[in-house]
Amino acid sequence: MKDQSVDYLIIGAGIAGASAAYELAKEANVILIEKETQLAYHSTGRSAAIYMQAYGNKTVRGLTRNSYEFYTNPPKGFSDKPLLRERGAIFLATKEQKILAEQHYKEMKNEVNNLELLEGEALRSLVPVINTDIYTSGIFEKDAMDIDTHAVHQGYINGFKGNGGTLITNCNVNSISRHNNIWCVDTTxxxxxxxxxxxxxxxxxxxxxxxxxxxxxNLEPKKRSVFYLSIDEYNTNKWPYVGDLSESFYFKPDSGKLFVSPCDEIPITPCDAKPSDLDIAIAVNNLEAVTNIEVKKVGHTLAGLRSFVADRTPVVGEDADVPGFFWLVGQGGYGFQTAPAIANCCRMLLTRNCFTESLKNLGVVEEALSPNRNSLDRNSVTV
Incomplete structure (x- = not known):
């Protein structure tokens, strides 16, 4: 490849990089590079694929709600299929957590539509395998949705290229230097x-x-493991996503099977994450403890990476110490559900526009996302 000069170089073609590239390529010359040959290989391709407005802290919830319009009314030609499908989600609470569940419900009921606090048999009417001796109540988000993550990511990539953007895969960064406020990135x-x-x-x-x-x-990658489970005794297709307030497990229907996780967050050096036998054994044990499901055979297993900073809020903005270096990271487990809003935040910040009132009204402000915010304890440079 010949040396190329562009307005923006985006490193990483997961959902964050792809969505930002899509927005920026409408008005600028953009190159998007990905070190893997296969797109969406790590976190993006191993997502739980769920859109939940009641999930995450206040900033994350605002970004999620702001993304709803894009997902339900995407630009013409973005995708030939719906991006969201009905699912529902419930977060279970033990008897000891009932007051906590009520507090969460009161906190979110005015910002999340169709939110209910359910008890007892109402839980089993949704998911008949729930052990109601352990879980006595739950917060049910009726409007939680499955996300067609492949269609979303592909829509962003196709739209980016359609707007003149250049995608380069199998492109690893060797070194980065800077002269006269221009970056020179040497890649493979x-x-x-x-x-x-x-x-x-x-x-x-x-x-x-x-x-x-x-x-x-201080970005911390964390491994999360999952396995697939076939259950012949039940038709799981209509079940909602099921988790608990302690985040000790979740499961959700996926193509006629259950997608099951122990909600582990194991700090790990960035890599192609793989589940261990212990990770899967914990997931199986947790599932059998909170439901009447007996796991006879574990299906396909996998693991993905979720990256967080200390306050578990995405990092979006230009570095105060090094102008020309823009952070777009730390989405944790919220990457897909917040992608349209975060991509727009990128575009507004990079074009020196203020956040819209619609974002601010949802509690999303520049300071909360900034890489320069006080809640980030940043390290010195270590090359």
Missing amino acids: QGKIVAPMIINAAGAWADQIASLAGVRTI
Whole structure:
């Protein structure tokens, strides 16, 4: 590949990088690079694929709600199929957690439509395998949806390329230097120069920052394991997503099977994550303890990476110490449900526009997402 010069170089073609590239390519020259040959290989391709407005902290919930319009009314030609499908989601509470469940319900009922606090047999009417001796109540979000993650990611990639953007896969970053406010990024596919780097490298984002001489943000990649389970005794297709307030497990229907996780968050060095036998054994034990399901045979297993900073809020914005270096990371488990809103936040910040009133009214402000916020205890540069 010949050396190329662009307005924006985006590193990482997962859902964060792809959605930002889509928005920016409408008005600028953009290159999107991905170190893997296969797109959406790590976190993006291993998502639980659920849209829940009651999930996450206040900023995350605002970003999720702001994304709803895009998902239910996407731009013409974005996808030939619906991006969201009915599912529902319930978070279970033990007898000891009843007061906590009531507090969460009161906190969110005015911002989340069709939210109910259910008790007793109402839980088993939704999911007949729930052990109501353990779980006595739950917060039910009727309007939670399945996300067609493949259609969403592909829609962003196709739209990006349709707007003139360039996607380069199998493109690893070797080194990053800067001269006269212009970045020179040496990759395995050649050199790319740009005044602005957008770091959407997921679990590898701090490594990219170190290469660029930028202080890291203490991003912590965490492994989450899942397995698939076939249950012949029940028709699980209509079940909602089921989790608990302690986040010790979740399961959701997926193509006639259950997608089951122990909700583990194991700190890990960025890698192609794999589940261990112990991870899966814990998931099986948790599922059997809280339901009357007997796991006779574990199906396909996998693991993915979820990356968080200390306050578990995404990091979106230009670095105060190093102008021209833009962070787009830390989405944790909220990447898909917040992607349209975060992509718009990127576009507004990079074009020096203020956040819209619709975002601010949902509690989403620049300061909460900024890489320069006080809640981030940033490290010195370590190359």
